[in-house]
Amino acid sequence: xxxxxxxxITNRILAHLKAGVAPWRQSWSNKGTGAMPRNASTGRxxxxxxxxxxxxxxxxxxxxSSGWLTFKQARAAGGSxxxxxxxxxxxxxxxxxxxxxxxxxxxxxxxxxxxxxxxxEQCDDLPAHMLPAVEPINADRRDELADExxxxxxxxxxxxxxxxxxxxxxxxxxxxxxxxxxSSDRYYGTAFHELxxxxxxxxxxxxxxxxxxxxxxxxYEELVAELASAFLSAEFGYDNDEDAAAYLQGWIKFLADxxxxxxxxxxxxxxxxxxxxxxALAEGSAEPVQLEPVKAEPVQVAARAIERPALRxxxxxxxxxxxxxxxxxxxxxxxx
Numbered sequence: 028x029x030x031x032x033x034x035x036i037t038n039r040i041l042a043h044l045k046a047g048v049a050p051w052r053q054s055w056s057n058k059g060t061g062a063m064p065r066n067a068s069t070g071r072x073x074x075x076x077x078x079x080x081x082x083x084x085x086x087x088x089x090x091x092s093s094g095w096l097t098f099k100q101a102r103a104a105g106g107s108x109x110x111x112x113x114x115x116x117x118x119x120x121x122x123x124x125x126x127x128x129x130x131x132x133x134x135x136x137x138x139x140x141x142x143x144x145x146x147x148e149q150c151d152d153l154p155a156h157m158l159p160a161v162e163p164i165n166a167d168r169r170d171e172l173a174d175e176x177x178x179x180x181x182x183x184x185x186x187x188x189x190x191x192x193x194x195x196x197x198x199x200x201x202x203x204x205x206x207x208x209x210s211s212d213r214y215y216g217t218a219f220h221e222l223x224x225x226x227x228x229x230x231x232x233x234x235x236x237x238x239x240x241x242x243x244x245x246x247y248e249e250l251v252a253e254l255a256s257a258f259l260s261a262e263f264g265y266d267n268d269e270d271a272a273a274y275l276q277g278w279i280k281f282l283a284d285x286x287x288x289x290x291x292x293x294x295x296x297x298x299x300x301x302x303x304x305x306x307a308l309a310e311g312s313a314e315p316v317q318l319e320p321v322k323a324e325p326v327q328v329a330a331r332a333i334e335r336p337a338l339r340x341x342x343x344x345x346x347x348x349x350x351x352x353x354x355x356x357x358x359x360x361x362x363x
Contacts, residue, residue: 032139049271051257062261067094067157076293094147106153114143179307193224212266223255226299254296
C-alpha cells in the first residue's frame with residue numbers, strides 16, 4: 028500500500044499541536060541567523076513543509092544544529108553517518124506523465140516523494156565548514172537589516188494605532204509604534220506576519236480569499252502568515268516563541284479536517300518569503316517605509332531618539348551577504 032505522505036505530515040504536526048506546542052514557534056536568537064534548516068553539503072535552504080518538519084525533528088531529538096545531509100553526501104564529504112542512527116523524512120514534489128483518457132494528450136500529475144536526511148550531529152568526521160559556529164543575536168535592539176527588508180517591500184506601513192493589521196481595501200499595514208512592543212522580537216515577528224498578508228493581495232500573489240474571521244479561508248490565510256513570519260524570524264534570528272495556546276485548538280480542528288492544508292500553507296508561506304526576497308534584491312524598486320509618521324529615510328528614522336535607547340542599534344550598511352536570506356533564490360528554494 029502506498030504511503031499517504033500528506034496524512035503522515037499532518038499527523039506529525041497535529042501531534043505537536045495536541046501536546047501544546049506549535050513547532051514553528053521557537054527561540055531563534057541563540058542560533059543567530061542559522062536557524063533555518065539547510066543542507067550542510069550544498070548550503071541550500073529547505074523550503075515549504077520541510078522547514079517545520081525538520082524543526083520538529085530538532086525539537087524531538089535535541090539537535091542544536093540546523094544542518095542536514097543525505098547518507099551519500101556525508102560519505103562524499105569524507106564523513107559518515109554513525110551506525111544505528113535513524114534518519115529524518117523530508118519530501119519533494121515530483122511528477123508522472125499519464126495520458127488523458129478524453130483528449131489523448133499527456134499530462135503531468137504531481138505527487139509527493141520522500142527521502143531521508145541526517146542531522147550533522149548524527150555524523151562523524153565531517154569537515155569543519157559543515158559545523159558552523161553559532162553566533163547569538165542580541166535581539167533587544169533595532170535591526171537595520173530587518174528595517175531595510177521591510178522598506179524594500181514597498182508596502183505602505185504606518186505606525187500609531189494600537190493594533191496590528193493588514194487592510195485590503197486600501198492596501199495598508201498598520202503597526203503599533205516600535206517602542207510599545209516588549210521586545211524587538213515581537214515587533215519584527217508582527218511586522219513579518221502582516222507583510223505576509225500583504226503579499227497575498229490580488230495584484231501580488233492573489234492568495235487571500237477569506238472574508239471574515241473564523242471562515243476556513245481566513246484560517247488558512249492566518250496559518251500562511253504565521254508560517255511566513257516564523258520563516259523570516261528564523262532567517263533574521265528573532266525569537267518567535269510566544270505562547271500559542273489561544274490558537275492551538277483552532278489549528279488542530281482545521282488541520283484535522285483538511286489533510287493537505289498544512290503542506291499547502293507551508294508552500295504558500297515559502298512563496299510569500301520568496302516574493303519578498305525578490306523585492307529586497309531588486310534595486311530601486313522600493314519606496315521608503317514610514318517607520319514612524321515623519322518624513323525621513325528608513326535608516327535615519329531608526330536612529331531617532333523617539334525609540335527607547337535599549338532597542339536602538341548603530342547604523343550599519345545593508346549588507347545582503349550577511350544573511351542566507353538574501354542568497355540566490357534558486358538555492359533558497361532547492362529541497363536538497
